Amino acid sequence: MIYFPDAGQMKAADRYTIDVLGIPSLELMERAAESCVQIMEAEGIDLSKICVICGSGNNGGDGFAIARMLKEKKLDVELVFIGKEVSCTEETRRQMQLFQKVGGRISNTYEEKEYSVIVDAIFGVGLSRPIEGKYFEIIESLNRSKAVRVAVDIPSGISADTGCVMGTAVRADLTVTFQKRKLGLIFYPGCEYAGRVFIADIGICTEKMEEDAETVFSYEPSLFSELLPERKPDSHKGTYGKVLIIAGSKGMAGAAYLNALSAYRTGAGLVQIYTVEENRMILQQLLPEAIITAYDSYDEEEVRGLLTWADVVCIGSGIGVNECSEKILEMVVKNVQVPCVVDADGLNILAGHPQYLEGISAGQFVFTPHLKEMSRLTRIDVETLKSRRIDAARAFAEKYPVVCVMKDARTVVACAGRQTYVNISGNAAMAKAGSGDVLAGIITGLLAQGKDCFEGACIGVLLHGMAGDAAKVEKGSYSVLARELADGIAAVLSRKED
Ligand SMILES: NC(=O)C1=CN([C@@H]2O[C@H](COP(=O)(O)OP(=O)(O)OC[C@H]3O[C@@H](n4cnc5c(N)ncnc54)[C@H](O)[C@@H]3O)[C@@H](O)[C@H]2O)[C@@H](O)CC1
Ligand SMILES: Nc1ncnc2c1ncn2[C@@H]1O[C@H](COP(=O)(O)OP(=O)(O)O)[C@@H](O)[C@H]1O
Ligand SMILES: [K+]
Structure with missing residues (x-):
């Protein structure tokens, strides 16, 4: 597992390391x-004329220490302090003195x-409000520079909690972040502002954070095959x-088609599609492996x-919002006894009829839901x-007692009582019609093979990513x-067998 702390969790880990350890x-x-100096050197950054810009917090303190270390290497370093002296932390004040001493x-x-090169040590995880005034002007100005920009811990102006730009932010080429990649370096646009991210182990103890129910995690893609359901030699379809797709x-x-194909590609044993009569022939030809049952009206x-x-149901992709699809959805949501994935129009119908969810x-x-569907569901x-x-x-x-997969370039999966998952696989090639249908099919295929709803x-x-x-x-x-993407599923899953 990989863990992504927010600002509060990172500060708590700092405190624990300092006070308890x-x-x-x-x-x-x-x-x-x-670690910042080492990484800049290892990356071959041109250190012929360096500017380190510091704020008054501990991020600025890191900056003073970086400037001193570079100066000790006889490099040409200019230091610009744009914080307020009265606001300096004790450590930053000390680092300022040590820099002056050399x-x-x-x-x-x-x-x-x-x-x-410009080293950005203005704000780190302590950023607490939007950037304004002279800080705003300076950040905009250093973003115009042709120099390589290196951010210390996180680009100044990026919220470590959300990845949002707080007014303005440094556009870094490279970020050296300490101990753990902060949540704000995962979500867009923070992720893009950070450039290439290096994680430096500086001995901050993060164990407590990893156990915290509020912590956000991801799976290590390289360990993916360990997460897959087993395929037993002595098995049958x-x-x-048995997957029921209502789409x-x-x-x-x-x-x-995409739901069913993806469920099959993910390993489901038997897929039946329930759809409108008009689709019967098309689907039978596109996917002869599926059973097709068709309707003209609500039955x-x-x-x-x-x-x-069915052992698992997937409902909603492309079913439209009409009287018949509403009746089918209501019937399914109120009566289904097995795991059930609800996608797309299924969610749009629920947005208009939240009463269907009572007692689930x-x-x-x-x-x-993608963000627009989530917006309809939540207002x-x-x-x-x-x-x-x-x-x-x-x-x-x-x-609602459901697993909520809020889709986007960084999809979030939340479930009561579980740590929240954030996804880091995938790319902009997937920003295309039908990608969501594939995801619904994949999840359904995994549920069919015994995974619980959250996993x-x-x-x-x-x-999917x-x-x-x-x-x-x-x-x-x-x-x-x-x-x-369904071919991609096969490519990824077959790696397990290599
Ligand atoms: N001992 C520690 O706690 C360690 C801290 N480290 C560094 O310290 C950073 C966190 O330090 P701090 O908690 O002191 O916080 P920061 O250095 O991120 O900044 C906090 C300061 O900025 C001010 N501020 C926040 N938002 C502002 C805004 N929009 N406009 C103007 N001023 C604003 C705050 O009032 C406060 O004075 C980390 O990101 C990391 O770089 C590292 O050196 C590792 C160890
Ligand atoms: N830039 C991107 N990076 C990673 N994943 C993406 C990106 N764009 C889209 N996706 C993924 O593709 C899927 C799109 O779903 P959705 O918008 O419901 O598509 P559709 O309704 O057309 O099937 C989501 O799972 C989303 O996470
Ligand atoms: K910074």
Whole structure:
């Protein structure tokens, strides 16, 4: 597992290391600075004319220490202190003195010069409000510089909690972050502002944070195969679940196809599609491996029979929002006894009929909204959702006892009582119609093979992104089609057998 602390958790880990383990704060700062210098050297950054810009917090203290270490190497270092002296932490004040002791001079104004590298030590995880005034002007100005920009811990102006730009932020080429990658370096746009991220182990103890229920985690993609359900030699199609897919409408056969294909590719044993009559022939030809059952109008007994048959249900992709699809959805949500993934129009219907969710069983549903669908479900606008992704997904999963897969370039999976997952696989090739249908199919396929709703959702999201990464290698960012993500699934899963 990989853990991503927010600012509060990182500060608590710092405090624990200092107060309980007895490693002095100044010592941690020395290690932080040393690692920055080492990484700059190892990366071959041109250190011929250096500018280090410091604020008054401990991030600034790291900056003073970096400047001293570079000066001791006889390099040309200018230091610009733009904080307030009265606000300096004790350690930063000490580092300022140590820098002056080696002959370092401190300027209080930043001038645009031909620096080869600018070290950003203005704000770290202590950023607490939007950047304004002279800080704003200076950050904008150093973003115009042709110098390589190196951020200490996190680019100044990026929220360590959300990855949002707080007014403005340093656009770094490289970020050296301490101990753990902060959450704000995972989410966009913080992730892009950081450039290449290096994680320096400076001995901060993060064990407590890793156990904290509030902590956000991800799976290590290299250990992916350990997460997969087992494939037993002595098995038959029934071993891997009977999947019922309720998807597609007139002109939307593709959604059902992608759901079903992806569930099969992920390993489901038997897939039945329930769709409108118009799609019968198309789907039978596209995917002869699937059973097709079709409807002209709402037939309660038929839906009841299908629910009795299924080991897992996936409903909603492309079903449209109409009287018939609403009745089917209501029937399924209120009566399904097995794990159930609800996607796309299924969620749009629920947004208009939240009463269907009253009394649903815990641990049985996975909802897969993209941000717009999430906005409809929660009545929170998309911009607000973006600025509080973790909180929004968690709040939803607390309000309704479902696993909430809030999709985006960094998908968040929340479930009451579990740490929240954030996904780091995938790429912009996946920003194309049908990608979500593939994800719903993948998760359904994993549930069919016995994964619980939360694990199935997290592993599914990871696999989906990895399939996208494999598809990008084959077709490039522009040309990947959703159905090729299903080929990507095969490419990723077959690696387990290598
Ligand atoms: N001993 C420690 O605690 C360690 C801290 N480290 C460094 O210390 C950083 C955290 O230090 P701090 O907690 O002191 O916080 P920061 O150095 O990030 O900044 C906090 C200071 O900035 C001010 N501030 C916040 N937002 C502002 C805004 N928008 N405009 C103007 N002023 C603003 C605050 O009032 C405070 O004075 C880490 O990111 C890391 O770089 C590392 O040296 C490792 C050890
Ligand atoms: N830039 C990206 N990086 C990573 N994943 C992405 C990116 N863009 C889209 N995706 C993934 O692709 C899927 C798109 O889902 P969705 O918007 O529901 O598509 P559709 O409704 O067309 O099937 C989501 O799982 C999302 O996480
Ligand atoms: K910084």
